[in-house]
Amino acid sequence: MENRIHPSILNCDISALGSEVASISSADAVHVDVMDNHFVPNLSWGLPVVESVVAGPLPVDAHLMMMDPDRWAPAYAEAGCASVTFHLEAAHAPVRLARELHRLGARACLALKPATDIAPVIDLLSEFDMILIMTVEPGFGGQPFLDNQLAKIARTRRAISEANLDVAIQVDGGISRETIERASEAGANVFVAGSAIFRSPDRAGEIAALRSLADHACGIR
Ligand SMILES: O=C(CO)[C@H](O)[C@H](O)COP(=O)(O)O
Numbered sequence: 001m002e003n004r005i006h007p008s009i010l011n012c013d014i015s016a017l018g019s020e021v022a023s024i025s026s027a028d029a030v031h032v033d034v035m036d037n038h039f040v041p042n043l044s045w046g047l048p049v050v051e052s053v054v055a056g057p058l059p060v061d062a063h064l065m066m067m068d069p070d071r072w073a074p075a076y077a078e079a080g081c082a083s084v085t086f087h088l089e090a091a092h093a094p095v096r097l098a099r100e101l102h103r104l105g106a107r108a109c110l111a112l113k114p115a116t117d118i119a120p121v122i123d124l125l126s127e128f129d130m131i132l133i134m135t136v137e138p139g140f141g142g143q144p145f146l147d148n149q150l151a152k153i154a155r156t157r158r159a160i161s162e163a164n165l166d167v168a169i170q171v172d173g174g175i176s177r178e179t180i181e182r183a184s185e186a187g188a189n190v191f192v193a194g195s196a197i198f199r200s201p202d203r204a205g206e207i208a209a210l211r212s213l214a215d216h217a218c219g220i221r
Pocket residue numbers: 008010031033063136137138139140141142143172173174175192193194195196
């Protein structure tokens with residue numbers, strides 16, 4: 001499975017959003033974190049900012065850290081996000097919402113906080129294009145990668161393979177040159193990185209380095 005790098009713009013220079021997104025144009029998609037200050041203790045931005053990123057050069061991977069995604073997520077699909085990720089812990093009817101996102105033309109993705117078990121999701125895997133396993137407590141960039149999520153990633157990858165499904169596994173939080181190989185070896189193939197890319201003076205070089213490390217770790221090259 002192809003490895004993909006999705007830079008998170010959470011800590012980019014929002015006053016220069018257009019050029020910040022242009023600086024990561026070699027990435028596979030741009031990861032946009034929407035936080036409502038209820039599901040997580042932080043507030044970022046909402047639909048108007050996401051719409052302006054959708055108008056840019058990269059597909060948008062929207063990560064909704066919000067209560068009641070059943071109500072709000074469809075608007076992100078309608079706005080043109082390539083994928084819409086919502087949290088299992090916040091959704092009332094995750095399968096119904098995934099089908100609605102598909103109907104609106106977006107990829108449907110399910111996210112799990114670090115303390116959330118994958119077991120209840122195993123039977124639902126075929127409804128989703130991607131499972132996001134958070135490798136930090138959601139809410140803030142710049143936190144250390146949680147190694148205790150590696151077993152969950154491996155278990156999810158096993159379940160996907162056993163069911164012969166084509167479901168991506170995304171990891172988000174603390175992804176850097178130091179941690180990406182461990183996540184890749186465990187079975188992740190979509191890597192969200194915020195600080196590692198936006199703190200680098202050479203963002204294209206950082207994206208290439210992360211992709212190359214992930215490829216080596218899973219035996220693509
Ligand atoms: O979802 C997030 C926080 O909830 C961010 O996408 C994530 O933390 C990325 O930042 P970093 O790479 O700096 O950890």
